[in-house]
Amino acid sequence: MKQLALVIILISACFSACSKPTEPNKNAQQAIRIGLAQAPLNLDPRFATDAASARINRLLYRSLVDFDEHSLPVPSLANWQQISPFIYRFKLQQQGRIFHHDAALTADDVAATYQSFTQLKGSPLSNEFANIQQVKVVDVDTVDFYLKTADPQFPSRLIIGILPADLIKSGHDFAHQPIGSGPLKLVSWNSQLVLERVVDQQIFSFSEVKDQTVRVLKLMRGEVDMLQSDLPPELVKYLSQQPEITVQSAQGANFSYIGLNMQDALLSKPEVRLAIAHAIDTPAIIMQVLVADSRQAGAILPPEHWAGNAALTPYDYNPKLARELLIKSGIQLPLKLVYKTSTDAQRVRLATIMQAQMQAAGIDLEIRSLDWGTFFDDIQHGKFQLYGLTWVGIKTPEVYRLAFHRQSIPPKGANRGQFKDAKLDQLIGAENWPAVTQYVHEQLPYIPLWYEGQFVAMHKGLVDYGLKADGSLDGLATIHRN
Numbered sequence: 001m002k003q004l005a006l007v008i009i010l011i012s013a014c015f016s017a018c019s020k021p022t023e024p025n026k027n028a029q030q031a032i033r034i035g036l037a038q039a040p041l042n043l044d045p046r047f048a049t050d051a052a053s054a055r056i057n058r059l060l061y062r063s064l065v066d067f068d069e070h071s072l073p074v075p076s077l078a079n080w081q082q083i084s085p086f087i088y089r090f091k092l093q094q095q096g097r098i099f100h101h102d103a104a105l106t107a108d109d110v111a112a113t114y115q116s117f118t119q120l121k122g123s124p125l126s127n128e129f130a131n132i133q134q135v136k137v138v139d140v141d142t143v144d145f146y147l148k149t150a151d152p153q154f155p156s157r158l159i160i161g162i163l164p165a166d167l168i169k170s171g172h173d174f175a176h177q178p179i180g181s182g183p184l185k186l187v188s189w190n191s192q193l194v195l196e197r198v199v200d201q202q203i204f205s206f207s208e209v210k211d212q213t214v215r216v217l218k219l220m221r222g223e224v225d226m227l228q229s230d231l232p233p234e235l236v237k238y239l240s241q242q243p244e245i246t247v248q249s250a251q252g253a254n255f256s257y258i259g260l261n262m263q264d265a266l267l268s269k270p271e272v273r274l275a276i277a278h279a280i281d282t283p284a285i286i287m288q289v290l291v292a293d294s295r296q297a298g299a300i301l302p303p304e305h306w307a308g309n310a311a312l313t314p315y316d317y318n319p320k321l322a323r324e325l326l327i328k329s330g331i332q333l334p335l336k337l338v339y340k341t342s343t344d345a346q347r348v349r350l351a352t353i354m355q356a357q358m359q360a361a362g363i364d365l366e367i368r369s370l371d372w373g374t375f376f377d378d379i380q381h382g383k384f385q386l387y388g389l390t391w392v393g394i395k396t397p398e399v400y401r402l403a404f405h406r407q408s409i410p411p412k413g414a415n416r417g418q419f420k421d422a423k424l425d426q427l428i429g430a431e432n433w434p435a436v437t438q439y440v441h442e443q444l445p446y447i448p449l450w451y452e453g454q455f456v457a458m459h460k461g462l463v464d465y466g467l468k469a470d471g472s473l474d475g476l477a478t479i480h481r482n
Contacts, residue, residue, distance in 0.1 A: 037230035045161035061161020061180030085150035112165035279361035281317035293453030322361035333362035
């Protein structure tokens with residue numbers, strides 16, 4: 001806390017003493033500049049799993065289905081009707097049906113997008129659509145999905161951005177040269193990602209600024225116009241006191257957790273996982289280190305979600321019980337564990353606090369902070385013992401299949417810890433979500449932490465930006481300079 005206070009003092013001193021920034025040219029003034037803690041990695045919606053990519057892809061592409069404020073599926077590109085338990089018909093609406101390369105979006109593009117999952121290598125989302133037997137084009141506006149087994153929740157799965165069929169066929173590099181039909185389109189992607197809003201040619205530039213202090217300085221000096229999330233509460237409070245900065249906050253829904261390698265001999269023991277859960281004082285971290293509107297989590301989906309579970313009892317901080325559990329499982333204390341995280345200062349700070357808390361429980365936690373690309377690659381390939389990540393923008397309980405089903409082990413899904421449990425597989429298959437969330441809470445393939453509150457800090461000249469609980473950047477479709 002003292003170190004961060006010193007940082008704030010240094011920011012103030014630097015901002016007061018440094019020379020005023022040079023006046024930007026007119027073209028730069030027209031752009032709305034966003035500072036990101038991490039740049040996107042992959043702008044192909046069939047492959048992207050990191051938070052930054054997912055947020056940008058929502059702006060670049062449109063999907064058949066989206067979700068309302070209650071996380072219930074609603075039409076986006078298409079309305080739908082259930083023809084039979086095994087057939088769903090989607091009828092494209094007229095709005096949003098022009099791709100960024102000026103071709104019309106038709107049923108052929110919808111079919112090609114979902115059919116491509118059967119041929120993709122390495123897509124972590126392919127398993128999500130394994131139940132599709134056939135995608136049949138009825139006419140230019142209509143497509144039918146034939147399923148292998150009945151699925152009442154099927155429409156809510158169709159949230160992949162639609163790609164042009166001709167470019168899919170030619171092997172276009174969507175990961176780096178995205179072409180969709182969303183409200184924003186790609187201009188360039190070199191040192192910065194530059195997008196343009198289709199309706200009015202408003203330019204947005206996204207730059208990666210990993211250091212949180214530098215991000216704040218850039219905002220205050222007018223080098224960026226907007227920051228969202230990924231700052232400690234002291235800096236958010238500091239920004240809210242600046243006359244030229246507006247700060248909005250909202251309750252968050254993104255789930256932060258500790259992932260565990262279930263193939264590890266120590267972590268495969270339920271008593272060890274339970275001991276780790278009791279070794280973390282989550283409420284203290286939320287109160288002291290996280291931004292406003294953060295709250296303790298029990299499951300991936302928050303309790304207000306239709307598939308949430310408000311009845312889950314949070315794990316309390318009980319280092320004495322944690323020590324007893326470890327000793328009971330035959331472990332000689334201290335238990336040495338390795339925790340991987342990114343080099344982001346706030347993530348390292350959180351890891352350091354958990355490291356100190358775990359000492360009382362007889363756990364010696366070694367922290368390894370890696371640059372984002374290396375860190376995420378290690379997690380995807382199972383090169384970890386413990387790690388910290390956040391599920392962002394999750395709307396459906398299918399995330400439990402993606403994260404925990406034995407058929408979702410990478411590259412077929414995101415079961416990175418390789419949790420294999422026949423009972424959980426059966427509960428997921430039956431879509432018994434209350435039982436799934438309860439069982440996951442008991443078995444602890446993840447250690448639940450919190451839903452971090454959301455905030456945006458921007459210059460007061462920017463208006464009409466709607467802050468979302470999932471931290472999406474959807475508000476860029478409407479934001480403008482006053």
